[in-house]
Amino acid sequence: MEIVGRPLVPPKKMFGLWVSEYSYQNWPHVEDKLRTLRQHSFPVDGFLLDSYWFGGLNGCSDYTRMGALSWDLSRFPTPSQKLYDFKNNEGIGIMLIEEPYVGRSLPEHSELQARGCLVKKCPDCSEPEYYEEPCWWGRGGMIDYTNESCGDFIHNNKRQELIEDGIVGHWLDLGEPEIYKETSSYAGGSHENVHNLYNFNWIQAISRGYFQYRLQQRPFILTRSGTAGIQRFGSAVWSGDTACRMGSLVAQFANQANMSLSGIDYYGSDIGGYRRETLDGDMNELYTQWYAYGMLFEVPGRPHTDNYLCSTIGKCAETAPDRVGHLPSNLDNTRLRYQLSPYYYSLAHRAYLYGEPVMPPLIYYYQADPNVRTMGHQKLIGKNLLAALIANYGEKQRQVYLPAGVWFDYHTNRPFKSKGEWIGPISAYRNGKFTLPLFAAKGSIIPVAHIDDATMNIMGKRADNKEKNIIGIKIFASEKESSFTLYEDDGESIAYQSGAVRVTEIRQKQIENAVKVTLSAAIGDYHGASYDQNVSVQLISERAVANVALNGRRLKKHSDIDSFEKSSSGWIELSDKTALAKSGVTRVTTEKEFIFTLGDLIF
Structure with missing residues (x-):
């Protein structure tokens, strides 16, 4: 990572749910999808707009709108006001697609040609190359992003205005480049010399534009292609137009592990499959399993499919998780993602600071275990969480391999002692809802967010307008001392690169008949930070909890959950394995030491 560069911290919203399809046709189309997601209490952080935002495509014609890179105001009027309203009223962002091809009849083509900013036709290499086959997109030229001045021109004259309108990301497609001629000439050389490097140059141009405008x-940047080092510009990768088959999900899981080893932490897919015509089984079951995977491992988590001509043929596919798949399962898996968001976000900061992988294969941390060296169906989230894929019609349970040690089922808190062995079968259904097997290593410290029906987005916006200054910590107790650093920032700006970050170190250790959990005094500050928080600590142990004290003061034990929730502080025994305590509202700059006194052995 020191050679190719460490990844930037993505905007916090990218760790939430994003929804897209090819293609939303207008603002009411987006608003209708959002409306039903809200009706079903899904948090959501954004939508991606495909080609209709700039006017759509005119296949096999010079008059296609691809390359216009400007709003079609007949479909998407008053974009800056609409994006402002989406952000402030609904808490969602908008990302726009862009491609490198330009319809020959567009004025943009003429201007780019005059500037020498189109890939050239050889052998004379004086005129723009004319890309006419395949022509599903239209016909015309290709922007030469290997020419730095051309990349700057596009940003200055097209993209910057979109950023000022309020878009929060850039979705790059076809940048391998997909449609090419081997004889074409680029500023960077021949086609064989710029393949994949072309998309690197495109990404770099966007990064350079942000820097030059001091944004x-x-x-x-969500891109389909690139090469080593794109992560240092704020780029994530998605796997392109995947088939709608279980085999695609299996491959996606394994591919993500390999991408992690190459330095790409943020790697996603078209959840549910892009090519629905290739479906090999029950669509609802496929989507439910794929969505569960995406909510654990993809940044952004983004369902997508090909609906471009669906209104013409009268057969449109759904992508939003309240409209396809098993809705209760999709909702639970979405909420699990949002619950774990402080953990993911802290991992993102560590990736930026130290080059640590966010979602590595098991071999990264268990290199001495020969059983995981070729394992492509289980992965880690950070060091502490392990998830196993289920991607098979009718599969309701599976065996899970656990490296040597004690692991806890994250969903049930059940402990498992492993010598490096397969355990199970582990059910994928809990109360009739599908979720992937997920385990936490003994000693894990997992910061979690408070999520309920009123949660609108990952930034804390709520439908009831009630501020929830609660930080939750799940502790899987261990005799071996462990720690985790919680990172917080404003979630939107680059101020974190200048130190505008709040850091809280969380430690745990079991000593004989007690578990001590310590939250250090928070260090650092950022714009919009809250200074008063109620800290909730859930302790999962091999022994029952007898009582809990905070900073030397014994907390009141509550006998029922209603009493506990109405009180600002205290503790409650959730089961013989789990206790939940909360501090009451205190300053984040005050150190907090919880002592959980243990009783009988329950393991």
Whole structure:
């Protein structure tokens, strides 16, 4: 990572749910999808707009709108006001697609040609190359992003205005480049010399534009291709137009592990599959399993499919998780993602600071275990969480391999002692809802967010307008001392690169008949930070909890959950394995030491 560069911290919203399809046709189309997601209490952080935002495509014609890179105001009027309203009223962002091809009849083509900013036709290499086959997109030229001045021109004259309108990310497609001629000439050389490097140059041009305009907004780029080092510009990768088959999900899981080893932490897919015509089984079951995977491992988590001609043929596919798949399962998996968001976000900061992987294969941390060296169906989230894939019609349970040690089922808190062995079968259904097997290593410290029906987005916006200054910590107790650093920032700007970050170290250790959990006094500050928080600590142990004290003061034990929730502080025994305590509202700059006194052995 020191050679190719460490990844930037993505905008916090990218760790939430994003929804897209090819293609939303207008603002009411987006608003209708959002409306039903809200009706079903899904938090959501954004939508991606495909080609209709700039006017759509005119296949096999010079009059296609691809390359216009400007709003079609007949479909998407008053974009800056609409994006402002989306952000402030609904808490969602908008990301726009862009491609490198330009319809020959567009004025943009003429201007780019005059500037020498189109890939050239050889052998004379004086005129723009004319890309006419395949022509599903239209016909015309290709922007030469290997020419730095051309990349700057596009940003200055097209993209910057979109950023000022309020878009929060850039979705790059076809940048391998997909449609090419081997004889074309680029500023960077021949086609064989620029393949994949072409998309690197495109991404770099966006990053350079943000720098030149001194933008405080974090860059985020979702790209289909690139090469080593794109992560240092704020780029994530998605796997392209995947088939709608279980085999695609299996491959996605394994591919993500390999991408992690190459330095790409943020790697996603078209959740549910892009090519629905290739479906090999029950769509609802496929989507439910794929969505569960995406909510654990993809940044952003983004369902997507090909609906471009669906209104013409009268058969449109759904992508939003309240409209396809098993809705209760999709909702639970979405809320799990949002619950774990402080953990993911802290991992993102560590990736930026130290080059630590966010979602590595097991071999990264268990290199001495020969059983995991070729394992492509289980992965880690950070060091502490392990998830196993289920991608098979009718599969309701599976065996899970656990490296040597004690592991806890994250969903049930059940402990498992492993010598490095397979355990199970582990059910994928809990109360009739599908979720992937997920385990936490003994000693894990997992910061979690408070999520309920009123949660609108990952930034804390709520439908009831009630501020919830609660930080939750899940502790899987261990005799071996462990720690985790919680990172917080404003979630939107590049100020974190200048130190505008709040850091809280969380430690745990079991000593004989007690578990001590310590939250250090928070260090650092950032714009919009809250200074008063109620800290909730859930302790999962091999022994029952007898009582709990905070900073030397014994907390009141509550006998029922209603009493506990109405009180600002205290503790409650959730089961013989789990206790939940909360501090009451205190300053984040005050150190907090919880002592959980243990009773009988329950393991």
